[in-house]
Amino acid sequence: MTVEETETAGTITHAQAGRKGGEQVLKKHGHEYYQSIGKKGGERVKATYGNDYYRTIAQKAGETTKKKYGLDHFADMGRKGGNMTKQRQDPEFYRRIGKMGAEAKRRNEQQRASDSQGSS
DSSP, X not given: OOHHHHHHHTOOOHHHHHHHHHHHHHHHHOHHHHXXXXXXXXXXXXXXXXXXXXXXXXXXXXXXXXXXXXXXXXXXXXXXXXXXXXHHSOTTHHHHXXXXXXXXXXXXXXXXXXXXXXXX
């Protein structure tokens, strides 16, 4: 039975009702509303569980993905992402991000050196 047939018969599934409600909210409040409530929800989760919570759920997701698709999946995704970045960016892009990485590394090393001098 199609969604239209179900609706004309007067009954819809829970999922169909949720989808229909979500579409109405989107029409009324717009995409920004969903961004706003998502951000508020994320901030609340962070305040409640802390940063480590995100690390934990990311690790669980990674383990699930590894079990489902295998390790080669991650290499494939990285390759696809790298190829897409290469297509979208100008030739100077890798030079710029390489320079940024080198500067960050240098700052971190200087910070560690000053921290160790301060604690001596």
